[in-house]
Amino acid sequence: MSKRKGVSAEEKRTRMMQLFYEKKDFFQLKELEKLAPKEKGIIAQSVKDVVQSLVDDGLIDTDKIGTSVYFWAYPSKAKHVRKRKLIDLNEKLFECNKKLKQTRESIIEAKIGREDTTQRVNVLENLKKLENEEKILKQEVQKYEANDPEVLEKMKEEIKEAKIAINRWTENIFVVKGWCKNKFCIEESVLNKQFGISEELDYV
Missing domain, CATH: 1.10.10.10 (Winged helix-like DNA-binding domain superfamily/Winged helix DNA-binding domain)
Incomplete structure (x- = not known):
């Protein structure tokens, strides 16, 4: 295991x-x-x-x-901090993409009628560096979006709804088990074993 x-x-x-x-x-x-x-x-x-x-x-x-x-x-402060961080990261990402576009245009121009030059090598190295920066910034943006208090609040509501649904189905199982016990005089342990119901089944 x-x-x-x-x-x-x-x-x-x-x-x-x-x-x-x-x-x-x-x-x-x-x-x-x-x-x-x-x-x-x-x-x-x-x-x-x-x-x-x-x-x-x-x-x-x-x-x-x-x-x-x-x-x-406090959620309000966390939201403000993340919002400010997201704005900063998006600004950096915008500048990075702008430089990346300029670098790619420079590479296209450098290829026209030219052999490999020191300038071209430098441009390629700069391009690789900017692409790595872009990747890191995108990961940072995703991280802060995932931890937004509004997202966490939504998750809490979904958990509450899931608990209600679980307890509703648990209640249904108990009702059916009770009916079977009274109707067919079957021991609860036998029912549990027959239908794969845990002996520890209980409300959440």
């Missing part, structure tokens, strides 16, 4: 932000190291690094009160 795949660094950041948005409270690091593993599946040893990376990105606020350090986060 293959080992269970670990949670990625970006997924840990997303789950940590969800924890702050759901609790709407202030926390010390020790409190987060207890809450995060239990509620979001983030191992305690990585909590400090995850929180610090979010603080560095301006998504989590922190302040020292007396000898204690507290952390908190």
